Amino acid sequence: MTVIEKAKELGAIIQQDERYTAFYDAARANDNDPELQRLIGVFNMKRRALNEQMRKEDKSAEILTSLDDEIGEIYQEIMANPCMVKYNETKEAFEKMLTAVNYIITNSANGKDPMELPDEPPVSSCSGSCASCGGCG
Template sequence: MDILQLTRALGHAIQEDERYLAFMAAKEANDQDEELQRLIGEFNLKRISINSEASKEHKDQEKLERLNAELRDCYETVMQNVHMAAYNDAKQAMDALLNEINTIIAVSANGGDPDTAQASGGCSGSCSGCSGCN
């Protein structure tokens, strides 16, 4: 099996993983939650209003402060939604899995041992912004 076939097999394995399945289920629940979708739409409209007001030559500072407060309130409401909370948890688990996979690939591509490569040490496989290896 060549490397691209192995990569496709990895893709299939990812899609069978419980973290992927939980992430997709949470995403679907978000998409089906009409109240959440309404709140997200409201949040986006408030963000557009803020951008519009902020780009004016003569900004209304009071209006900007009010819109920012409304945006923060809307954001808090969105984040307190049960489906959004489940989505965020599932996304964190999925991101951790992908980070671990990327670390193993990066360490391997740099000559390291794929069997001992771990993302839990904080290494992303990229040396940019790194203070050095342990």
């Protein structure tokens, strides 16, 4: 079996994992929540209005502040929506699993014994920027 075939097999296994299914079920629930979709639509509309206001030469500080406040309030409503809360929780769990898989694959490709690697990557202070980094793991 080739590496690519094994990667495809791993992809299929990931799609059977409960974290994957929970995440995609939560994403579908978000898509099917009319109140959440309404709030997202209002949020996007207000954000566009804010961007348009910011591009104007004769910006109104009052309008900018008002729009910014409204956007913040709507964002809080979106994030408090039960479907969005579930989505964020399941997304975090799914991404944590993907990070662990990537950690094992990357370290294996760098010569480490995959059977000796921990199931989760060690906690690091990685900023996400590789520009000034000495290297991972």
